[in-house]
Amino acid sequence: MKSLVKTLTASTLAIGALAAPAMAGPDGITVHVDLWDAGANMETFTDHRIINNVPHYMDSMGVMVSSATVPAGEITFQVVNSSADIEHEMVVAALPDMSAGLPYNEDTARVDEDADGANLGEVAELEPGASGSLTIRLEPGTYALYCNIAGHYASGMWTILTVE
Numbered sequence: 001m002k003s004l005v006k007t008l009t010a011s012t013l014a015i016g017a018l019a020a021p022a023m024a025g026p027d028g029i030t031v032h033v034d035l036w037d038a039g040a041n042m043e044t045f046t047d048h049r050i051i052n053n054v055p056h057y058m059d060s061m062g063v064m065v066s067s068a069t070v071p072a073g074e075i076t077f078q079v080v081n082s083s084a085d086i087e088h089e090m091v092v093a094a095l096p097d098m099s100a101g102l103p104y105n106e107d108t109a110r111v112d113e114d115a116d117g118a119n120l121g122e123v124a125e126l127e128p129g130a131s132g133s134l135t136i137r138l139e140p141g142t143y144a145l146y147c148n149i150a151g152h153y154a155s156g157m158w159t160i161l162t163v164e
């Protein structure tokens, strides 16, 4: 009987230990974001938005994150534009409906940042090689990190971030 109790306690502790890293510490957590592209002569696209469902390996530019799932709370994005020759930026948007994607203006080839939730915070317009950071508090939900330089979002320059 005693050994059974011990076993139960041990497995409960194990679950607790596994859950611990998913909780935000007092200083919040950091997500490293790499804004990348395939160079000045790369092919660009107009149909690689979230709604187009084109796999990311087809893209010639993108947003790469160190963690695609993070705990709710204060999150610091450390953003690097690793491009050799193109300006990029990172904008955080709420994405309540994946099938609807982000509000998009075909004429400007940009996400409509004035729409509700389309810009919760950003690291704007980083020159090639430049870096910046953004700290914001995010509630549980689905978010998109995207670049809103004209044409970049439609070329696949976005990624999904899940906040638990």
Ligand SMILES: [Cu+2]
Binding pocket: 061, 087, 088, 089, 147, 148, 149, 152, 157
């Ligand atoms: Cu870009």
